[in-house]
Amino acid sequence: MKGSFRPSNPAQLDADAAIIGSGAGGASVADVLTAAGLSVIMLEEGKHIPSSAASPIASEAISAAWRCGGVTSAIGRPPIVYAEGCCVGGGTEINSAITQRADSALIEQWRKLNKIENFTPDELTPYYERAEAAVNASLTPGPLGRATDILRQAGEALGWKVSDLKRGQRDCKGANRCSYVCPSGAKQSMAVTLLPKAVDCGMRLLAQTRVHKIRIEKGRAIEVLAQSRAEGGPALSVRVKANMVFVCAGAIHTAALLRCSGVHKRVGDTLRFHPTIKATALFSEPVDAHKSRPPLAAITEFMPDQRIGGSVFTPGIFGLSLAEDWKNRGDLMRDWRFCGSYYGMIRPRGVGSVRLIPGSNGPVVTFKLVPEDWTALSQVLTRLGQALFAAGARKVFPSITGHEGWTSPDQVHEFWNKPLPKQATNLMTIHLFSSCPPGEHRDVCAVDSYGRVRGIENLFVADGSLIPEAPGVNPQMTSMALAFRVAEAALCHSPRERARSASRDRNQEDC
Template sequence: MRGTFRLSSELQLEADAVIIGSGAGGASVADVLTASGLSVVMLEEGKHVPSSSASPVASEAFAAAWRSGGLTAAFGQPPIAYAEGRCVGGGTEINSAIAQRADNYLIDQWRKVYKIENFTPDELTQYYQRAVATVNASLTPGPVGRATDILRQGGDVLGWEVSELKRGQRGCKGANRCAFVCPSGAKQSMAVTLLPKAIDRGMRLFAQTRVAKIRLVNGRATEVIARSWDVAGQGRSIRVKAGMVFVCAGAIHTPAILRRSGLRERIGNTLRVHPTIKATALFDEPVDAHRSRLPLTAVTEFMPEQRIGGSVFTPALFGLSLAGDWINRGDLMQHWRFCGSYYGMIRPRGVGAVRPLPGINEPLVRFTLAPEDWIALGQILTRLGQVMFAAGARKVFPNIFGHEGWTSPDQVHEFWDNPLPKRQTNLMTVHLFSSCPPGEHRDVCAVDSYGRVRGVENLFVADGSLIPEAPGVNPQMTIMALAFRVAEAALSHSVKERAQSAATDRR
């Protein structure tokens, strides 16, 4: 990416603002600030992975763009595997680019519960529209493949609502490598959209630069202290002094950075995710899911509490999914062209926590499912089995270790009234949020209604940490909308501060 900088010596910088993280939140903040003429420094822990060098090999792609190569998990019973992007563009480089806004009912509920000012569906519409326009959220024209048709067919048979999904795209080639960094640049990630614009306006972006902490003096953030690595792996220190600091490192690392900086009140105590359970469906006719995009329909009958969708499918990813129970599932590999991978996700009532650990890069993440979450997971797994059989599946294998699979729709009710086996159930998520909820309810909110960290005049959070609770949909549009809103409010606040300072100086 033109304008991306790497450090070759120790460096001290000054700017109007420093942004930590280059994903959906950080890039949106950068767009607002640079459009207003501010000097901006952005610090990104991961590498820049250009489309031209994006590897089609799963192991190489994961190592380049995913945090810890995709091997991260929140501790609990059971642990929940989660995925985060760790590259320029953050999670937008490895996600499916599905564009949805949070349900209006949920937005209203959050406003009331958390006492968030100026937070209604109407007031957020302008920011959602900006996010949608940024990524060109649109339906995918032309044939989208059998993997998509399976969800549509099964939903129609059952009389359930099935919705087509818009994605952030321009001329998608259907390479089916969304999770590997798009090889054509058609996916409208932050590295394709907002970051180049911000760099053209003068933003300085430092990749492979990990923030250690933010220095706080007398209720202000005065300096961001980080370390950068060069091509040879040699570390250099970097310090950035700025009038405003925006922490946009995601729902895991934003609270970790704030806590390492000495801020702990209500920070990192309310992590939420979308607990997700997968199933493999075997059909009599070839699905050939690897030849088309991920399924671009979803069963939305039970939203926002529950949703059924489809996953990216390649032979390598399918083999990886079977590896955890190879003794019972390994034979499916020879039938991979006849298989599809689908999931059910829920809005949980349980919460998690994030805590940094001394001397260790990755924080400790915990998540505890509430009893009602287990009921909901049993329900959504049942419904997932129903829709697969309604679409003609021969056999359905829920992602439960040692489970022999279902061979008829009569069997899928196994967990409707009975709890899932906790130790054998494999759960995952690609959606994380809510670790720094906003609002004026001071007993539960880490930041104010506009993302400003309490007690610090010029420190803001602008990423998935701000989404008050699980939205029940892919979160990118909501992250961008809230980040645009935070950046505009911070600019307004900064102007007022300067005006007050100037008035004081004239006295």
């Protein structure tokens, strides 16, 4: 990407604004600021992976674009595996580009709960529309393949609502490599859309540059301290002075960076996931899920609290999913063309945290499921099993280590009235948010209604960290909408007004 560079010597840079992170949040902020004519420097820990360099091999692709090869997990009982992008474009490079808005009733609930100013469905609509236009959110024409038809067939058989899913795409080729980096550039990730636009407007993008601290003095973010390191090369110091600093590193690393910079109050205390349980379905006829796009329909009968959908499926990713119980599931690789991978997702009541421990290589993430979450997981797994048998599955294997699998729809009610085995249940998520919720409820909210960190005049959060609770849908559109909103507010509110507000915050914290 033109404008993406790494300094050859230690660098001291200046700009109107510094943006930390290049995913959905950071790219949206850059779009607003560069359009207003500001000089912008963006710092991204990961490398830039052009579409032409995207590997078709699962292990190589995941190693290149996913943080820690996709094997990070939150400590809990059980641990929950989560995935984060670590490349230019962030999580938008490894997700399926599904575009959904948060439910209007939830938005109203969040507004009242956190006392968020100017935060109604109508007030957020223009920001959602801007996000959808940026990625060309649209339905995919033509046949979508058996993997999608299975969900539609299940909904029809059971009388459950099924919704077609829009994606951020332009002329999708159906390569089914969404969890890698799209090889054709058809997936409208940030590296294809807003980032090149911002670079064309003069933004400087430093890839492979990890920010380790924001220096804060007298209620202002004074300097961003980072190191730039190419593979095999020396680490070079990068220091950026900016009038405004936007932290857009994702729900986990935004909270971790703020805490590392001395900002602790209510930061990283309210992390939320979408705990997700999967099931593998074996059919009598070939599904050939690898030949079509990811399933572009979802069972939405039980939303926003529960949702049933389908996963990206390639032989490599399928093999990785079976590895959680290879002893009992490895034989399914022989029948991989007859298999599909599906999931049930819940909105949890449990809460996680992000903390720093001296000597650790990264933030420590914990998440505690509460009894209501286990009930919801049991329900959604039962409904997932019902759906797959209704669509003609011959056998269904829930993501529970040692489970022999179900061979008839009568068996799927096994866990309806009893909890899942905590030690054997394998949970994961790709949706992370809520570590820095906004609002004027000071006992809960880490930032104000417009993303400004309390007590600091020119420091803002603008990514999925701001989503007040789990939205029950893919969070990218909401992350972008809130980031647009934060950036516009930062431009509209005068520095003097922000300084007065920061001073009030500090005085109230001292009381």
